[in-house]
Amino acid sequence: MPFIIVPLGKDQMDNALRVRRGGIGQVADAETCDYNELQHLFTQAITDNWMANKLGEMSVLFKNMEDVTRPGGALILNALQN
DSSP states (O other), X not given: OOEEEOOOSTTHHXXXXXXXXXXXXXXXXXXXXXXXXXXXXXXXXXXXXXXXXXXXXXXXXXXXXXXXXXXXXXXXXXXXXX
């Protein structure tokens, strides 16, 4: 499932912009975001095929780059598949 990011400061904004640029999630402004916007972002996250495909592509890259037999790799792989 794509990410919904509400950055609150420091490096969180950089990470949020990476998520948006990678097409794997949405970013909300913590100061102006309201219930309706969050509801819209969640709905979009669970129905947007483009974002889901981007996450799938990222999963394939991860599998090809990492040794998923190590405990950390297996944990991340499991989270990506759910």
